[in-house]
Amino acid sequence: MDLTEQESAMHGGEEGPAVAKAMELLVTLGELYGATELVDITCAHGGLAGIEVNGVEGVELLETFAETAEARVPATYNPLTFDHRYAEALGADPEGMALQRRIEAAYDRLGYREGGTCTPYEAGNLPAYGEHIAWAESSALTYANSVIGARTNRESPISAIAAAVTGKTPYYGLQLAENRVPEVAFELTAAARDRLTTTDRYSALGYYVGTRAENRVPIVGGLPDLDPPALKLLGAAMATYGSVSLFHAAGLTPEAREHGHTVDAVEAPPTTIDEEGLEAAHRDLGPSAGRSVDTVVLGCPQYAADQLETVASQLAGASVAPGVDLFVCASGAVRERAERSGAVEAIEAAGGMVTETCTCPMAFDRIGTESMATDSTKAVFYAGGTSDAEPAFGSLEACIEAATTGAWPD
Amino acid sequence: MRVPCRPLSGGRAEGPALVTETPLSFFGGVDPETGEVVDGASDLHGRRLGGRVLCFPKPKGSTAGWVILYRLVRNGIGPVAIVNHESDPVVASGAIVAEIPLVDTPEGPLDAIETGDRVTVDADAGFVEFGG
Numbered sequence: 001m002d003l004t005e006q007e008s009a010m011h012g013g014e015e016g017p018a019v020a021k022a023m024e025l026l027v028t029l030g031e032l033y034g035a036t037e038l039v040d041i042t043c044a045h046g047g048l049a050g051i052e053v054n055g056v057e058g059v060e061l062l063e064t065f066a067e068t069a070e071a072r073v074p075a076t077y078n079p080l081t082f083d084h085r086y087a088e089a090l091g092a093d094p095e096g097m098a099l100q101r102r103i104e105a106a107y108d109r110l111g112y113r114e115g116g117t118c119t120p121y122e123a124g125n126l127p128a129y130g131e132h133i134a135w136a137e138s139s140a141l142t143y144a145n146s147v148i149g150a151r152t153n154r155e156s157p158i159s160a161i162a163a164a165v166t167g168k169t170p171y172y173g174l175q176l177a178e179n180r181v182p183e184v185a186f187e188l189t190a191a192a193r194d195r196l197t198t199t200d201r202y203s204a205l206g207y208y209v210g211t212r213a214e215n216r217v218p219i220v221g222g223l224p225d226l227d228p229p230a231l232k233l234l235g236a237a238m239a240t241y242g243s244v245s246l247f248h249a250a251g252l253t254p255e256a257r258e259h260g261h262t263v264d265a266v267e268a269p270p271t272t273i274d275e276e277g278l279e280a281a282h283r284d285l286g287p288s289a290g291r292s293v294d295t296v297v298l299g300c301p302q303y304a305a306d307q308l309e310t311v312a313s314q315l316a317g318a319s320v321a322p323g324v325d326l327f328v329c330a331s332g333a334v335r336e337r338a339e340r341s342g343a344v345e346a347i348e349a350a351g352g353m354v355t356e357t358c359t360c361p362m363a364f365d366r367i368g369t370e371s372m373a374t375d376s377t378k379a380v381f382y383a384g385g386t387s388d389a390e391p392a393f394g395s396l397e398a399c400i401e402a403a404t405t406g407a408w409p410d
Numbered sequence: 411m412r413v414p415c416r417p418l419s420g421g422r423a424e425g426p427a428l429v430t431e432t433p434l435s436f437f438g439g440v441d442p443e444t445g446e447v448v449d450g451a452s453d454l455h456g457r458r459l460g461g462r463v464l465c466f467p468k469p470k471g472s473t474a475g476w477v478i479l480y481r482l483v484r485n486g487i488g489p490v491a492i493v494n495h496e497s498d499p500v501v502a503s504g505a506i507v508a509e510i511p512l513v514d515t516p517e518g519p520l521d522a523i524e525t526g527d528r529v530t531v532d533a534d535a536g537f538v539e540f541g542g
Contacts, residue, residue, distance in 0.1 A: 024504050026419055029499050053474050055442060057481040061507060136473070156473035156505045 001030050001170075002037050010166055016068035022162035024213035029159055030170030039132045039171040040121040041073055045120045046136025047107070049078035050358065051099045059102050065161060066109040072167035074172045075112045076368030077139055079302065079329070079358035080104070086353045089325055091366025093268045110165070112404025118157040118358060119232070119302045119329035121148065129254055132175055139236035139242070139301045139378065147231045149254040151175050154245045174246055180255065182248050184213050185263035187268035188222035192275050196223070198395040201278065203377040207279040208273060210244050219248040219256065221270065223265040226252060229307055236301050236377075238378040266318070285377055286393030293392060293402040295369040297383075299329030299358040300376035308354065310340040312346035314400045320351035321406035325367065328354050352403070359383070364376060373402045411541045413520060415513035417533035419505035423490040424530040427523050427540070430454045430463035435471025436504065441531040445487035449503055463529040464489035465520065468499045479504030491531035493520065493538055513538060 001203045003011060007285040011023040026038060048054040048062060058388070075106060082092040082100055091161055108114070116136050117123045121144065127133045135141040136155040144150045153173040155163065163169045173179055188196075195201060209218050218238070226249065238244035248256040263270040300313065311328055320326045328347060330338065335354055338344050345356050359379045364372065372383055373392040383391050392398075392408045430453050434440075439449035440459065446482055447454040459482060469475065479501065482488030497514040505512035511533035523529060523540050530539040 006457050021507065025503060028506060030501055032418065032497070032499060032502060049479060054477050055435070057484045058477045061480065154473070155502055156476055156500060158507060159499065203476075315484050 001027050003027070007038055007168065016071035017333040018065045018067065019165055019301050022069065022165050025068070025159060025162045026166060026168060027169055032171065033170060033172040034296075035170035035172035037171050038168040039175060040167055041134045041163055041169050041310070042124055042131045043073050043127050044075040044124055044134045044160055045077075045140055045162070046157055046160035047077040048113075048116070048153060049103060049116045050104070050125040051081050056099060056213035062103060062106045065109070065165065066106040069165040070111040071244070073164060074108070074125055075164040076123060076125045077107050077112050077116045079118050079331070079356065081357060081359050083355040084262070086355055088104065089353060089367070090357065105178040107343055114355060115332035117302060117333070119331055119334070121226050122304050122334055123331040125253050132169065134160055134169040138239035139232070142235035142239040142245055143232055145174060145227065146235050146248070146253055149258075151180070152245075154243065154408065156341040180217065180246060182247050182261050182265045183216040184217060185218045185266040185268070187218065187263050187270040187272055189272060189274045192273050193222050193224050194228055195275055195278055198376050198397070199230060199233050200393065200395045201282065202233045202238045203375070204278060205273070205283060206234040207241045207377050208277060209240035210240065210242030211246070212271065213238065213242045213244050215247050217248070218244060219250055219261055219263055219265060221250040223252060227350060229304060232301050240378045240381050253386070265346070276298045285322045286380055286391055287309050291371060291392065292406055293371050293373045293408050294324055294406070295364070295367060295372045296324065296326045296399050296403040297329075297372060297374045297376070298327065298396065298399060299360045300374065300379040303328060303330045303334065305334050305337040305341065305343070308334065308347065309341055310396065311352070311400070312343040314397060315350045315352070315404070317345065318350060318404040319355035320403050324404040324406050326352035326404055327359070328352055329357055329359055330354055332356050371409055373399050375399050411522070412537050412539045413516050413518040414537050415493070415517065416515040417503045417511070417513050419510060420533045421509060421511040422530070422532045422534055423463070423511055424528065425461050425463045425490045427465055427525055427527045427529045428454065428457060428459065428466045428489070429523055429525045431467060433468050433470040434466045435469065435473035436501070437472040439471060440478055440482065442478050442481045445482050458487070459489045460487040461479040461491050463491045463531055465523055465529075467492070467495045469498045471500070473500050474489065475500045476504035476507070479515050480508045481505035483508035483510055493529075493531060
């Protein structure tokens, strides 16, 4: 790798041991991927935040980094496990809360923005089209690449921290324009497009595309005009079920528009997605038969302020049924915005919880979940790994009904 | 026998080998509390990684795997070195912060290494040594 004088100095320990370790990591990763240089980044996202996976050892590592390094670019970290507002409902124990406080304190010393989130672009960490960035967290990085048109590889929590404290990332993969062109194509029929009326259908579409695209760059033709919440869900599902880091929506996403990418950009003919295909994908994702529900999880990825307002208006004065927990996840910044509109109060008055956490490391066994419902395919995927309960998957409307009745609607 | 390899994380260590021909995931595949392989699909299922030179073809699974490896080594129940045919950023990241040697891309065959054999991994000089 060709390092600049400044980079060599960092690598050689002139800026402290944490920066040197970070540079060692970045240089090795660069060599693994055939990069010959590093590139400056404008922001970073991601880093260890969940206490179960990372353990006290991971927290101590983070604290060691914080002793001699700090973020050189705007940086945000991943959502946390507990929200002190709802500690009991989330199954928080004093030891776990104490460990989490250490994580927050370490990120504060590192100079990261306050509060963990998986939607940094809605919490003040918003890059611009074409910028080189280093983001981890699969749904966030897919959004940054696809909906914003910034450039990031699929970073890991520790490589994202290394990027933040050095301001650099190895120049390979999706940092280069030539690696961002469509590689596999999908085309929606008009009938399928007309079915995309609820967010769970976007999720199911993302699952369909992600499982087939795997780690390639898909282009999807025939999509209706999409708003950010729909694109957020679409990308998250692709990233979870494939390992898609960048997708194009012909005529819609910025890079596709700039370069005029269509499904014809790919040599192989597009896979046609019809109504049947969409329905089959939806069925694959979860049973929809009537059953009792004790936990409803919304906001995976975390909801934006207008999505919280939608939840509030869907609840329409009804109450969460006894024995049911309704978690609606959103970042701290979004919560503040939604507080002003009264949405948070309305959800809490109904008995719901607007929590700044992540559904994925949710300790469902601690919460006592036996039967979960969600509108997110990503939550379906991760809940499957952490709880015995096969989740019910469907629209936001169905989830709200499950929350207020304790039963999944037929 | 000495086989040159590409170093990814530096250092030198030796120990009894633990060998598998199947890909291994640290996240979900190894218990961070015991170092025991819990992946039912692995032929190392039930074996513990502590003190071993772990030899497997390539990693698989979540990027969170780096911290599982790190935690194991920090607690003295992890491998002392890792040898891959083709490593990945997840294992490389874990090995670098855990400060254990990791090499890949062997320039010769390693199939003579069997579980239990004494193996030396020298990632500073860039080789794996085993056998008579």
